[in-house]
Amino acid sequence: MSTLVHTPSARPPARHRPHLSGMAWLTWRQHRAAYRVAIVATLSAGAWMLYQGLRWRDFLRDAPPFYNERYSHEYESWYEPAQLYTGLALYILPLLLGVFLGAPLLAADRDKGTAKLVVTQSVSRVRWMATRLAVTALVVVVCTGVLSAAFTWWWQPHGLEVEWYRPERFATTGPMPVALALAMTLLGALIGFAIGRTLPAMAITLGAGVAVLYVSTRFRGLLGVRRTISGPFPDPAVRAPEHSAHIDHFFTTTSGRQVSPGQCSTNPLDSCLADRGVVHSSVKYFDLAQRDILQWTGAAFWTAVALIAGALTVWWAARRSL
Structure with missing residues (x-):
C-alpha cells in the first residue's frame, strides 16, 4: 500500500506594496x-x-526668421x-x-x-x-x-x-x-x-x-536690492540692460534734488527738465541675473x-x- 506524501507547494513571498495606514x-x-x-x-x-x-x-x-503674415496671425x-x-x-x-x-x-x-x-x-x-x-x-x-x-x-x-x-x-x-x-x-x-x-x-x-x-x-x-545706473542728462545710453525689470526712473538736479518724470507735465519733457536744472538721469532696475x-x-x-x-x-x- 502506497502512501501519498503531500509536499507543500512553494509559494512566492508576499510582496508588501506601499500603502497608507x-x-x-x-x-x-x-x-x-x-x-x-x-x-x-x-x-x-x-x-x-x-x-x-x-x-x-x-x-x-x-516659422521663417522674417515677418510672415500667416505665422504672425x-x-x-x-x-x-x-x-x-x-x-x-x-x-x-x-x-x-x-x-x-x-x-x-x-x-x-x-x-x-x-x-x-x-x-x-x-x-x-x-x-x-x-x-x-x-x-x-x-x-x-x-x-x-x-x-x-x-x-x-x-x-x-x-x-x-x-x-x-x-x-x-x-x-x-x-x-x-x-x-x-x-x-x-x-x-x-x-x-x-x-x-x-x-x-x-x-x-x-x-x-x-x-x-x-x-x-x-x-x-x-x-x-532684492535694486541696481542703479546713472549718467549725464540727456544721455540716451542711460537705460536698464536688456531683459531687466525697469522699476523707477528719476532725475537729479545740480543741488542733488530728485525729480520724477511725472513732475513735468509740459512738453517737451527735455526742456522742462532742463529748466529745473536736471543734470543726471538714473534708472533703478532688477537685472535678469537676480x-x-x-x-x-x-x-x-x-x-x-x-x-x-x-x-x-x-x-x-x-x-x-x-
Missing part, C-alpha cells in the same frame, strides 16, 4: 474626492501643457492667448486651492460635529491635525510643482527672460507657485478651524487669498508663512475645545 489613510479616505480632483486636474493640465509645448516647438522650428490668434490664459490660471490656482481645499479641510469637521470624535479616540489632537495638514500639503506641493515645471518647460523656447517680472510670469514659474499654493492652503485651513463653518471660512479665505496675491505682486520689489534670487527669496517667505500657519493650527487645536 493609520491617520494618513483616514485623512486620504475622508478627503479623497478633493485629492483625486486635484490629481486628475494636474495630470490633465500637465498633459495639455506638454502637448502645447510640443506644438509650440514645432511652430518655432517651421497664427501666433496672435492661438499661441499667445493660450500661454497668457494658462499663466493667469496658474496665477489664481493658489487662491482656488486655499478656498476649495484648505478652508473646508477642518471647517467641515467642526461644522458637522465629527471633530468631537477625536477626543474619544486614542489618537491625540496634535497627531490628528498634523497628519491632515501634512497629507494635504504633500498633495498641494506635488500638484503645483508638476504644473509649474510643465509651464516653465512650455515657455522655455520662447525665452523665460522675456518680461519675467510680470506677475503672471514671476508667480507661475520656478518655486513661487508651490510656495504660494502651500501658504494659501494652510492659511485656509487655519481660517477654517478658527471659524468652524465651511461657507464663511471659504468666503474669508477668498479675501485672504486676494490679499496674499496683492502682497506677493505689490511688494515683490522688496525681495530673477532666481527674487523667486527663491519670495518662495522662502511664503513657505515660512505656510509653516507658521500650520504650526499655529496644530497648537490651537491642542488647546481649544472642538
Whole structure:
C-alpha cells in the first residue's frame, strides 16, 4: 500500500506594496474626492501643457526668421492667448486651492460635529491635525510643482527672460507657485478651524487669498536690492540692460534734488527738465541675473508663512475645545 506524501507547494513571498495606514489613510479616505480632483486636474493640465509645448516647438522650428503674415496671425490668434490664459490660471490656482481645499479641510469637521470624535479616540489632537495638514500639503506641493515645471518647460523656447517680472510670469514659474499654493492652503485651513463653518471660512479665505496675491505682486520689489545706473542728462545710453525689470526712473538736479518724470507735465519733457536744472538721469532696475534670487527669496517667505500657519493650527487645536 502506497502512501501519498503531500509536499507543500512553494509559494512566492508576499510582496508588501506601499500603502497608507493609520491617520494618513483616514485623512486620504475622508478627503479623497478633493485629492483625486486635484490629481486628475494636474495630470490633465500637465498633459495639455506638454502637448502645447510640443506644438509650440514645432511652430518655432517651421516659422521663417522674417515677418510672415500667416505665422504672425497664427501666433496672435492661438499661441499667445493660450500661454497668457494658462499663466493667469496658474496665477489664481493658489487662491482656488486655499478656498476649495484648505478652508473646508477642518471647517467641515467642526461644522458637522465629527471633530468631537477625536477626543474619544486614542489618537491625540496634535497627531490628528498634523497628519491632515501634512497629507494635504504633500498633495498641494506635488500638484503645483508638476504644473509649474510643465509651464516653465512650455515657455522655455520662447525665452523665460522675456518680461519675467510680470506677475503672471514671476508667480507661475520656478518655486513661487508651490510656495504660494502651500501658504494659501494652510492659511485656509487655519481660517477654517478658527471659524468652524465651511461657507464663511471659504468666503474669508477668498479675501485672504486676494490679499496674499496683492502682497506677493505689490511688494515683490522688496525681495532684492535694486541696481542703479546713472549718467549725464540727456544721455540716451542711460537705460536698464536688456531683459531687466525697469522699476523707477528719476532725475537729479545740480543741488542733488530728485525729480520724477511725472513732475513735468509740459512738453517737451527735455526742456522742462532742463529748466529745473536736471543734470543726471538714473534708472533703478532688477537685472535678469537676480530673477532666481527674487523667486527663491519670495518662495522662502511664503513657505515660512505656510509653516507658521500650520504650526499655529496644530497648537490651537491642542488647546481649544472642538
